[in-house]
Amino acid sequence: MTAYDDLMAHVRTTEALASVAGRTGWDQETVMPPGAASMRAEEMGALESVLHARRTDPRIGEWLAAADPVDEVAAANLRDVRRSFERNAKVPTDLAAEIARVTSAAQGRWARARAEEDVDAFLPVLSHVVDLRRREGEALADGGDPYDALMQDYEPGGAGAAMAAMFDALRPVLVDLRAAALEAGPAPVLSGRFPHDAQMALSRQVAERFGYDFDRGRIDLAVHPFSSGSGQDVRITTRVDEGDPFNCLYSTIHEVGHACYEQNVDDAHLLTPIGRGASMGVHESQSRIYENQMARSEPFCDWLFARMRDAFGDIGVATPRDFYRAVNAVRRGFIRTEADELQYNLHVMMRFDLERALIRGDLEVADLPGAWNDRFAADFGTPVTRPSEGFMQDVHWSVGLMGYFPTYSLGNVYAGCLMGAMRRDVPGLDDGLARGDPSAATGWLRERLQRFGALREPKATIRHATGEAPEAGPLLTYLAGKFGDLNG
Known part of the structure; x- marks a missing residue:
């Protein structure tokens, strides 16, 4: 197998696990019993730890260096893998897992606070989320604008x-x-x-x-x-x-x-x-x-x-x-x-x-x-x-x-x-x-x-x-x- 083949085999497993995490998030927002929120937060944190480890696997850097983009599709896949690898390498694993755990729990707390018009219950939750995302933005920005760094998750090249x-x-x-x-x-x-x-x-x-x-x-x-x-x-x-x-x-x-x-x-x-x-x-x-x-x-x-x-x-x-x-x-x-x-x-x-x-x-x-x-x-x-x-x-x-x-x-x-x-x-x-x-x-x-x-x-x-x-x-x-x- 070529370096590109090895890389894509690794990526396909990572993408499949990410799909499982996405389905878990869908379940949380549709049919999950409310009493399961704290355990679901731990599950999401655990999944994110595994995903982050796979996305920062040192072998990815080696495969990227050796891979030959033989066509337009391969070049695009390599472009996005490189972007993800470089981005994830800047974010500590414990921070990535904490963001996943806290935001999973925060979704349910937001829904309850919104239904009850309870600002005091929601502000501490939001403050924790914002603090985590500020830290992530600063890690990604390398001294640049942390907001621009966060935007790349949603609109690559946006500013x-x-x-x-x-x-x-x-x-x-x-x-x-x-x-x-x-x-x-x-x-x-x-x-x-x-x-x-x-x-x-x-x-x-x-x-x-x-x-x-x-x-x-x-x-x-x-x-x-x-x-x-x-x-x-x-x-x-x-x-x-x-x-x-x-x-x-x-x-x-x-x-x-x-x-x-x-x-x-x-x-x-x-x-x-x-x-x-x-x-x-x-x-x-x-x-x-x-x-x-x-x-x-x-x-x-x-x-x-x-x-x-x-x-x-x-x-x-x-x-x-x-x-x-x-x-x-x-x-x-x-x-x-x-x-x-x-x-x-x-x-x-x-x-x-x-x-x-x-x-x-x-x-x-x-x-x-x-x-x-x-x-x-x-x-x-x-x-x-x-x-x-x-x-x-x-x-x-x-x-x-x-x-x-x-x-x-x-x-x-x-x-x-x-x-x-x-x-x-x-x-x-x-x-x-x-x-x-x-x-x-x-x-x-x-x-x-x-x-x-x-x-x-x-x-x-x-x-x-x-x-x-x-x-x-x-x-x-x-x-x-x-x-x-x-x-x-």
Whole structure:
């Protein structure tokens, strides 16, 4: 066997063990009994110790030095193994295990504190998580910016300064579009009965329409919807509010975008470093283009309107156009995951600034609730009334995902680029969406982007799919056109 073969045999076992750890995390957030939380934290810490040891095995350095990248796939695998090896070598094993143990326990404590609006119970937990991630960021940064170092886990090549510049360009346009939408008056609102089982049945139907393979996946419920897994086992979660069917439906479609990316990676790449999404920004481009540019489009809403009436009867709006307006309503609200396309990125920008300040030590956890409330009132013009609508609403910080939030907006930018190219390349796109058949669009994404996994770096992935370098212009053009039409 060659050095490359030996390396990949080692990596495949490591990737398989990481998949087991991921499935354990899925279990924790869906069906694990709450009394098992402390033992699960120990289990996750033990798994991370084994994984960290494998990822820092000295033989990896020897194999990397001797391996010959005979083709594009081998070169990409070696690139990602080298990146992981160098990164993990900087983080002590005991710190990696402690982060896994503490964040596993913190997820359950966040969920309980959020349900009980108990800030005092949550702040010590969050403080511990932030301290661990600061230490990790400092170990990775080698004297550089620890926040930038943490971002590499989610967006290789990303940098806080570049994100801040992108946000500076997006913010004024989004604020102006939001003001115009709010001044145009309220959109129609759904009313009626939306039973749990009927919502889940419709969500499954729509998931299948978008190409989700239930032979290799399943839908469950979670406090915060997410997608987990890759290849032959990709699971999603959603949540149900019987007063708001859009919460379940569009959360499901969002997670289906993530899941289809993972299900559509070429089988030849499974259990290799490139057998997953290229980055969280690219991943988010898939979930957002499924949810927004396709599922919130007027043609698809025409089809969905009829399905909603079949499932629920009278839903309080009488025409497809009013339903389309209800789906895309711009309203003041607190929750990021329920925000419209205009305000969503403003939610992300706020979180980016706050978490960057936390990791850099410019903001302490004890001061976070007040800083959040002040910033939210300034950005959204509404005072926060309870913690579950404020800094405790998202799961991300409790599980240590600092550096993750900006990839949501980056994904929106990427999605704008992809949709522009798709409209150029796919004739009759809207005709298919009007029939509830997005297969032309999802097929284009599969062939141009999804099947390659992480073969290319994030920006190169978008450039390969679209033929152009990614930039914010197509997203802003799309938003201005859509909401200009909606608001006259």
